[in-house]
Amino acid sequence: MSKTLIRGAKVLGGEPQDVLIDGGTIAAVGPGLGADGAEVVEAAGQVLLPGLVDLHTHLREPGREDSETVLTGTRAAASGGYTAVFAMANTFPVADTAGVVEQVYRLGREHGYCDVQPIGAVTVGLEGRKLAELGAMHESAAGVTVFSDDGKCVDDAVIMRRALEYVKAFGGVVAQHAQEPRLTEGAQMNEGVVSAELGLGGWPAVAEESIIARDVLLAEHVGSRVHICHLSTAGSVEIVRWAKSRGIDVTAEVTPHHLLLTDELVRSYNPVYKVNPPLRTERDVHALREALADGTIDIVATDHAPHPHEDKDCEWAAAAMGMVGLETALSVVQQTMVDTGLLDWAGVADRMSVRPAQIGRATGHGRPVSAGEPANLVLVDTAYRGRVDPAGFASRSRNTPYEGRELPGRVTHTWLRGKATLVDGKLT
Template sequence: MQRFLLKGGKVLGATSSDLLISNGRIEAISKSISDETATVIDLKGSVVLPGLVDLHTHLREPGREDSETVASASRAGAKGGFTALSAMANTSPVADTAGVVEQVYRLGQEAGLVDVFPIGAVTQGLKGEQLSEIGAMADSVARVRVFSDDGNCVFDPLVMRRALEYIKKFDGVIAQHAQEPRLTVGSQMNEGIISSKLGLKGWPAIAEEAIIARDVLLADHVQSRLHICHVTTAGGVEIIRWAKARGIQVTAEVTPHHLLLTDDLASSYDPIFKVNPPLRTEHDVMALREALADGTIDIVATDHAPHTSETKDCEWAEASFGMIGLETALSIVTKTMVESGLLDWAGVAQRMSIAPAAIGRYSNHGQELVVGSSAHITVINPTKSWVVDRDLVLSKSRNTPYHGYELPGLVTHTFFGGRATMIDSKVIDKVVQ
């Protein structure tokens, strides 16, 4: 395997150091390293982070390869600085058996650009009625530890309780899509003044908060691990803060788009801004940023949701929910959290690498950059900006809400297990060593 000498980058944004990569691991970190056998890369002005880990990605394969494949999402992930992706279960067929999660796992290995960790469905067919093959998926070669019906809420409290009980025996976690279905029938956007003006059926904050409140109490009763997907409301933040103060085993995520975008964008009737859960108010956005900064929200997860142009370039009511985000995630966090002073780079590493890997029990990821650790590495130059162009994304889909945005922070290099998967912002195919 090729040796790399990264010169002059700031490890976690601290002091400038050289970093030597050899045999898939970090061999040395020092003020000055010389190695004539290594490929030298000048990282002056850049920040060196542990490889990013996404705990919430829709890879669409099997079944919707017209929107995305494991291979294309892996390329998009590498471009965004990710070294691990978590494949949500709402594929076709649903990832509710050992056979399907093993298929997704092996597709990730074949692509070879990131580790792909399948997420297993909580219930058969995502219907919320009968538990899936949870134990078989946990025991499979994919070693599934995260289970979610994302796209659907596990709405039945008895089913949710049984799922929380089941995953305790192998230290799993249930990742809940918090959406009370009876309160969101036909909902199109955040319920509020803007939805009333636009004549679009509102999606009330209480629909999210009611499920979060119920499930943290269930998790406390069962003494099991609960993860709340894509938190969007200030009220949800307060419930999670209360639960953590009581010692309940709950973690939570926020998406980059919910840290930046607000429901007023729906005024354009452009369905690029239609997402589940919906964009909320400026008040909610500020509460989410503060919660991410103080640790109430543990991680950033992309909820990368690719869709074909046919399902997005249509009238709002008929359009699919979702937007892509792998390639822009770190820049959005730079804009909303780093430039605002809410997080330093160590905080970014914690929320986009270390903590998501810990929640998912991905033992080979989310490691601090020290001698001997796996060389999963992301390099970002915060002094450089770039303009998002939907025609240049590596995802098969083009549904980015940031087309034309100038964003801070250019991801320039990604190393996956010591192998360069991106150099100078150009993704390198697996066969190149």
Template structure:
């Protein structure tokens, strides 16, 4: 049994304390701790947080191993401070059966860098016509609790209602990619002044907001749990805020890139900025930050969407949508939320660990840094500032919108059940 003593870390950004890890658990938290033979990690000035949890990660395996695998994706997650990720269902074949989700779950176990919880598809083949094997996926070894057709919207209201009703039996959650398809045909970017000037097809805010409005009403009607993926507009914030004021069981996430970047970047025609939902306006960005701060938006989720070089290094219209995000998420949140005074580090722990683990019903993660709790932890040096270099990424893909940008903070250590997956900023 290994013993690790973290010395002098600011637990959740508070007072400096020592944390003793023995085996897979935290056994003591206090000051002046010692343990014979322990590996000592000097952490003065660093922030100790519970391991981060991502509700929205694309690991691409099976089927698109040219862009990412479960192994490379979980390595990237560990470097970013994550100890658990939810793997989305839009693989090839689609994760719409017990067999596929169990394969992804097994690959996660074999990787050893972070826990992988598969997300099951809502409909067969993500086609939106027939419900997938929701019960079988839940009863499988993977124990699926979150279901999503992410990448596509469950736009049929009857199918959506049936899905919400079905998962009530095991307290599951439907995570919706809110995009009315008929309002976004040919869409290339946010609909607005910039799209008009550039002559690119617009993705209107109402295409997101109309689906969210419908779905919160459906969730309330059947008494089920709804989670809104990658919320991106000020109007969507108001709908979710209204639904929560009614006491309805609705949660929402925001991506790091929607907290920082705007549609003005599309003027470069660089496809690295092409994403779904698209980058929105500065007003939307500010509304999203405020909503994350006040709890209307529950958590940050990366929507880590790796693509091979040839799918991004092309003309805008032909480029794939999506950005990698696991390795930069915490830095972006520090810049947009901590350094602006909107959240403290305890708030970061809440939005990036406690709440996403609770939404996903993920046991052993999103737990307090306290004696008797699993030692899923991350150490962050908040004083560090560095330039993003995708050549150094652990991910197999390099499609980051932050290349060459200076961002604050650096994950120095990540621990998964007491075992170091990252040491001094490098994979263990």
């Protein structure tokens, strides 16, 4: 395979270095490396990070190919600097059997833009009643280690307990979508000052927090690890912080949009801001940023949720929940965490690559940028400033809340095992 020399990149935001890729591996890292016939990428001023890993992506295939496919979703991922994504199970049919997860896994490998690691459903049909064949999905070619009914909460305490216990046999983890269903019947947005005014059904913070509290206690009781999806409230942060201080094996993710946007935006009744869990308040946003900085929240995960135009071009109550996020995640994290001084680039690498790879057991991803490691890398022009134009998205869907908003940073190159998937901002 060919060689590539990345010249003068700030590795993890540090001093400029050269990085030589040979085949699928990083051959050398250091100042003043010789080109030696390698293709040279001039990277002066840019930041080099390990390829990003998203623990929470909706690729929609099979079943909703009108909103996204494995191909378009992984192209969007490569555009956003990702080399691995975990595909959520709420497809049609649901990814609750070895057959479905193997199909999704293989499609990702065939397209070659980004590794796709399927997430298996916890329960059959995401119905919360009967455990899916978790072991069969783990033993399949897809090697599933993360299980989630995302979109729905595993609200039955006994089913949740059994799932937490059962996956210990093969080092799996249950990723919980924390939403108490009765407290969120008819919920349309965060319950608070704005919902009271707008007359939209409230989604109270306690509906998330009560499930997280229960699940960390369950995880402690049965000695399992548990992962909390898209944590969105200041109260949830406090519970996770308490659980970690107690030694409970809990990890948590936050989405880019919950780090930036608040429920004030819902005043526009524009469904592009409709998402689950909903946008919260300024106070929550700040608590989430602090928690991501101090490690209480382990990772950033996009919850990339593509929807066709017509599902958002309607009245609020009729609209689908969710936002696309793969192609804007790093920029939002730069704005909310790096440009605010809360996190340095090494911290970003940890929260968006190293830790998510560890939680999901994605071998070969989230590795140090050093000789002998797999060449999964992303190069970022952090000085760039530009407005978000959804027309340029690789995703099949355009439901971004950032249209027209100025965000910093631009991913210029992505390498998956030494093969460039993105060159100068263009997909290969």
